[in-house]
Amino acid sequence: MSADITAGAGAGSSPDYARKALIGSTLGFAMDGFDLLILGFMLPAIATDLGLSPVQSGALVTWTLIGAVLGGILFGVLSDYYGRVRVLAWTILLFAVFTGLCALAQGFWDLLAYRFVAGLGLGGEFGIGMALATEAWSAEKRARASSYVALGWQGGVLLAALVTPLLLPLIGWRGMFAVGIAPAVVAFIVRRTLGEPEIFVARAKGPRQPLPLGLLVKDWETTKTSFAMFVLCAVQNFGYYGIMIWLPNYLSQRFGYSLTKSSLWTAVTILGMAAGIWGFGQLADRIGRRPSLILYQIGAAVSLVVYSQLTDASALLIGGAVMGFFVNGMMGGYGALLSECYPTAARATAQNVLFNLGRGVGGFGPLVIGILASQYSFALTIALLSGIYVLDMVVTVFLVPERRGEALT
Incomplete structure (x- = not known):
């Protein structure tokens, strides 16, 4: 570094x-x-x-x-x-x-x-x-x-x-x-x-310059980009808050882990998230933002389904780190991607408005997961959570521009 x-x-x-x-x-x-x-x-x-x-x-x-x-x-x-x-x-x-x-x-x-x-x-x-x-x-x-x-x-x-x-x-x-x-x-x-x-x-x-908020929707192409970035930020926060709030409860209820053990397993997941963030920055500067996003989105969807099927303590420890790596690793690239999609006159506005609107939606993650878990099971709910990353992939493929290496305007 x-x-x-x-x-x-x-x-x-x-x-x-x-x-x-x-x-x-x-x-x-x-x-x-x-x-x-x-x-x-x-x-x-x-x-x-x-x-x-x-x-x-x-x-x-x-x-x-x-x-x-x-x-x-x-x-x-x-x-x-x-x-x-x-x-x-x-x-x-x-x-x-x-x-x-x-x-x-x-x-x-x-x-x-x-x-x-x-x-x-x-x-x-x-x-x-x-x-x-x-x-x-x-x-x-x-x-x-x-x-x-x-x-x-x-x-x-x-x-x-x-x-x-x-x-x-x-x-x-x-x-x-x-x-x-x-x-x-x-x-x-x-x-x-x-x-x-x-x-x-x-x-x-x-x-x-005009009001910065207006520059986020100044034309059709920019509006599509702003919508795409809002979806990416919403999925990012929904998955992060949903997993972080409910993971200790999942480990406790399904496997009978003590608070100390649940905390340790959750800490390993957080370390996996940190590694994923670092890795995303390295990868996105080498192969591009879109390919890196798609790779991580696939990893998030698959790792969530796999994690929901694990029962062995060692496998849960390793699986949690892998899941964290992909689910939160994409956070490492949003700052660069948002900076490249908007001019200097609206760059901080775009970063804060789109990310915080996404955080507002993501705040419902624990509530939605709690409702689904009460109707079905935590294991099934965690597996179903993978669906939001499929949505992420669709949005990335069709709406997210690739601006790696371009000068800021």
Whole structure:
């Protein structure tokens, strides 16, 4: 990876700038994964202290995600107007301040408000970070850059899984939220050490562009591309959230795994996802975005069906890693693909709007899987989940353009 960073600078960017842009973007997305996972860990303690009902506890997660969708749209547009670095710093700072305020919550409603506003900040980080990283890196290494940013989420999730069980008993849920103030330091460093990408500066010198949202549907070809990318992002999030929420339950109910054992098997699946993301970036820069997507989509569909038939503990461990590799590995290429499909005037908007709309649809994954599992079985439901990747393949073949190696416009 270090060699890639050294040689990865895009036109007008130094290797040092490319490296700093990548680090800042990756840290932003890591906070997204870290925050959502620690919230899940802390919900029982929060509910006990504040006397929350199960519905109220669930609402804290729901309104964080709603805030993320709205924040993605808002800050994506602002980033295309005012700059990647400036607005990325705003989103990190907003997230940090309101996460810290959660530590002072006295009841459901003020905590809900803090979570919603923190979600606004979280939602902006993915698309802005992806736009910043891909604009700073050269065309031949663009998919690798986006895969490294995507790995930030996995790093944040793994860090939360490791530190929350250790810190939560010591500092409580209020202390955990107080730790969330730390990203404000990241925002300060990003803002002080990074300038805007050269391609954005050059565009900013020209006449004011139309509303960025309008550029996502400016003509029939662009509209088809936007629809295709929305489907890909929706399937990505639907499969990810569906599997991650229900996998421990599946292992526990069908095979009687303890919480510790289920967590270990799930962690191996997460490591498989991280390997898949890294591999996708390497592959997409060598053979193209569309061939890589189709290969991973086939792998996802097949591995889900195979996994649903496994019963041996060792086979489940290996099968989970393989399934994770394909199901979430495609995340490594969306940043590059979206960057190449839209101009600089709408790049961050496209990243945030399409991904966060997909995340909104993907949020129904656990619900749909829960309903199907209650009617049939977890094994059959996991197998049926493979069908969404067949839809993915159809959309990729007929609607997704191939832009590997092309200069950004």
